[in-house]
Amino acid sequence: MRGAAIVAMIAYHFCFDLRYFGVLNADFEQSSFWLTARSLILSSFLLLAGVSLVLATRNNSSTARFRRQVGVIALCAVAVSAGSYALFPNTFIWFGVLHAIAVSLVLARPLVGHPALALVLGVAVIVAGVGFAHSSFNRLPWAAIGFVTVKPATEDYVPLFPWTGVLLLGIALGHTLGRDAARGFVNAQRWPAWLAFLGRHSLAVYMLHQPLLVGTLWLVLKA
16 A cells, blocks of 8 residues: 555656656646645555554564654655755755654654544544644744644645644554454455565655656756
8 A cells, every 4th residue: 555655656756857847837736636636645655654553563563663763764854855955945845744754653652552542633633734724833843733824835845733633543544454354355455566565665765766756857858
């Protein structure tokens, strides 16, 4: 499932890069099609992060390993910020999807054993994030929380409200998938090996795909 999300993300970013090079005329900021696509892709990653948190806990993953994983994600988030600043100094990514996942994992981990509470809080966080806004949150660092009245000038903005709520829903979903009947259904699927590979190495793919896409397009279009 994460591999499928990766494929969707690569397709989205490929179209974004085509616009960057002037090949595609698409309004990623206003078009309902592109905004919906982005929301679905983001939701899939955060939902699966919650599911993975449950599965890791069920497999007795240690606190030290959890901290290492969150640390790696956080370091990658810093690298994304630095790389985006080099390309888009005025709209660099200061709180994107990796930043949100790293913080949300830490906030959500105490709820990993409480799926009902995670479900209720997840819905509440999503509703609050979508339904409430105040100008006090428009400036940094408060904009990372959400509740902004004007979207910040950045290439990727994934505030904690509402997106942490999606990860919390993933915790509830993770417990559902852990039941025998659901597990049998999931295991019965015959996913292609390459798709499973993308899912197992999603962070590395995330970090490498944009430099590869941009570099390839530059070579092809500028040659």
